[in-house]
Amino acid sequence: MNAPLRKVAISVLVLFTLLILNANYIQVIRSSELRKDSGNTRVLAEEYDRERGSIVVDGDLVAQSVPTEDTLTYLRTYPQAELYSTVTGYYSLVYGNTGIERAENEILSGSDARLTFRRIADLFTGRDPSGGNVELTLDPAAQQAAVAGLGDVDGAVVALDPETGAVLAMASTPTYDPAQLSSHDPQAIRDYSASLDAADPDPRVNTTVAERYSPGSVFKLIVSAAALEDGYTAESVVPAPQSYTASDSSRPLYNFGREECDPSGQQSLIDALTISCNTAFAGLGVDLGADRVREAAEAFGLDQGGFEMPLAVSESTVGDIDGNAQLANASIGQQNVQITPLQGAMIAAAIANDGDLMTPFLVDQVQAPDLTVIDQTEPEVMSEPVSADTAEQLQQMMVSVVENGSGRRAQIDGVTVGGKTGTAQTTEGGDENQWFVGFAGPEGEPQIAVAVFIEGGQGTGGDLSAPIAQQVMSAFLAAQGGN
Numbered sequence: 001m002n003a004p005l006r007k008v009a010i011s012v013l014v015l016f017t018l019l020i021l022n023a024n025y026i027q028v029i030r031s032s033e034l035r036k037d038s039g040n041t042r043v044l045a046e047e048y049d050r051e052r053g054s055i056v057v058d059g060d061l062v063a064q065s066v067p068t069e070d071t072l073t074y075l076r077t078y079p080q081a082e083l084y085s086t087v088t089g090y091y092s093l094v095y096g097n098t099g100i101e102r103a104e105n106e107i108l109s110g111s112d113a114r115l116t117f118r119r120i121a122d123l124f125t126g127r128d129p130s131g132g133n134v135e136l137t138l139d140p141a142a143q144q145a146a147v148a149g150l151g152d153v154d155g156a157v158v159a160l161d162p163e164t165g166a167v168l169a170m171a172s173t174p175t176y177d178p179a180q181l182s183s184h185d186p187q188a189i190r191d192y193s194a195s196l197d198a199a200d201p202d203p204r205v206n207t208t209v210a211e212r213y214s215p216g217s218v219f220k221l222i223v224s225a226a227a228l229e230d231g232y233t234a235e236s237v238v239p240a241p242q243s244y245t246a247s248d249s250s251r252p253l254y255n256f257g258r259e260e261c262d263p264s265g266q267q268s269l270i271d272a273l274t275i276s277c278n279t280a281f282a283g284l285g286v287d288l289g290a291d292r293v294r295e296a297a298e299a300f301g302l303d304q305g306g307f308e309m310p311l312a313v314s315e316s317t318v319g320d321i322d323g324n325a326q327l328a329n330a331s332i333g334q335q336n337v338q339i340t341p342l343q344g345a346m347i348a349a350a351i352a353n354d355g356d357l358m359t360p361f362l363v364d365q366v367q368a369p370d371l372t373v374i375d376q377t378e379p380e381v382m383s384e385p386v387s388a389d390t391a392e393q394l395q396q397m398m399v400s401v402v403e404n405g406s407g408r409r410a411q412i413d414g415v416t417v418g419g420k421t422g423t424a425q426t427t428e429g430g431d432e433n434q435w436f437v438g439f440a441g442p443e444g445e446p447q448i449a450v451a452v453f454i455e456g457g458q459g460t461g462g463d464l465s466a467p468i469a470q471q472v473m474s475a476f477l478a479a480q481g482g483n
Helices: 003-029 031-036 041-047 081-088 099-103 105-109 113-125 140-150 186-197 216-229 269-275 278-288 290-299 324-330 341-352 388-404 461-479
Strands: 055-057 060-067 074-077 133-136 155-160 167-173 237-239 266-268 363-367 373-376 381-383 416-425 432-441 448-454
Touching (some): 081 140, 140 155, 140 448, 167 461, 216 290, 269 278, 341 388
Parallel strands (some): 055 133
Antiparallel strands (some): 155 448, 237 266
C-alpha cells in the first residue's frame, strides 16, 4: 500500500473509531441523563403508551391519565387544575415535565427501580404496564382557602404542619391550566405557552420555592431569636428612638411612616416586635453584631444551600453585610436579605414547634399501581435553631403581635394565633411587598404555620397578608374540627 492510501486508511480508521466511541458514550455513559431530560420527547412519546400514575390529594385525583382514541394512548388531565397547578406542574409532549410531574416522574411513569418486579410480572401476565401513584400531604381546605385568598393578586401561600414538616398548602398566583400544556395538539400547546410567556410574573413559576424576596419585618423574628438566645428576655428594654443612624453612615433609618415607637425612646423587646419598631431592631442587630445575626439566620435555614422536598427549593440568604449601616438595614429585613415564602413558613413553624425545625416534605407516600405503599415519608428534624425556652418567649411575642399589634387581622375566635407582619420596600420610594408569617391552634399546641407573600400590593402586611393567613389557618382548623 502506497503512502497516500495508507494515510487515507488511517484517517478513515480514526474517524470510525471516534464514531464508535461517541456512540458508546451516548448510549452507555449519557443514556440515563438523556432519558431523564425533560426535553426528550421520544421518551415522553413512549411513556404515552403506558398509563401514567395519578397524583392524589386526600383521596382525590388531581392529575390522572385517561385513555384516548388518538395515536397517543393516554391523555394527562388535571381535575381542579388551577387549584393545584403550583404543585402538580405539567406533563407536556412539547415542553417535558415540571413540578411533581417531574420530581416524581420515575414513580409516575413506572420506571422506578422499586417497580421492577411489577414490570416483570406484567410481561408474564400480559397485563398492561402502568405507573405508580403519588399521595401528597396537601390539605384540601387549606389549599382552597390559599388560592381563594390570593385571588387576583400576585403572591404565594405556604402552610406547614409545625410538628412534622408536612406541607398543608402551597399556592402561587397567577395560576394557569396545566391541561392546556399537556394536550396532544403541539400547536395548541405552543400557543398557550406563548400566552404564558407574555404574562408577568410567569404563572408556571412556583414562587413559593423558586423565588426569593426581601422579608421586611419578618426578619425581626430572627433578630429577636438571636437576642433571646444571648440572654435578653421578652421584657428586656432596648433603645427605640424616632430615627437611627449607624456609626458609619449619615443617613438616618426611620420607623414606618416616620412614627415614634415610644415617647420615652425605649421599649421592651416584646413591645418593639408588637408594633414592629424599625429603629429598635436596627440598633439591636448592630449591638448583636453581623456574625451573630448571620449565625441565627443560618440556624433557621438561610445560607444553607437549596434543598429538595421533592421540589427544588432556592436558597434563602442574608447576603453580604458591609458595615453597620448595612447591618441595621439587614436587621429589619432589607438590604440583601432574601427568602422564599417556604422559608418564611419554616421560621414560623420552628418557633411554633418549640424550637425544632422539621424538614418540609410534600409527598406523604408513593404507591405501586395496585395501591401497595412502597414508600412513606417519615418526619425528620432539619435543625434546632432556638431552645424551647426561647421558642416559648417568641411564641408569646408573636401572639402579642396578633392580639395587640400589626397582625390583628389574623385573629381567629377561640384560637391562639401568633404572627409577624412585614412590609418590604423593593425600590427607592416605589413598590412594596407584604408579608405575614404565623401559627394557630389551641393554646400551647400550634397545628399550622403559614407564610403569605403579596408582591407589589398597596398597603401593609397587616392589611393585606394577615387576612389571607387568617382564612387559611381558620379553614384548616375547621376541617380538623378545631374551630
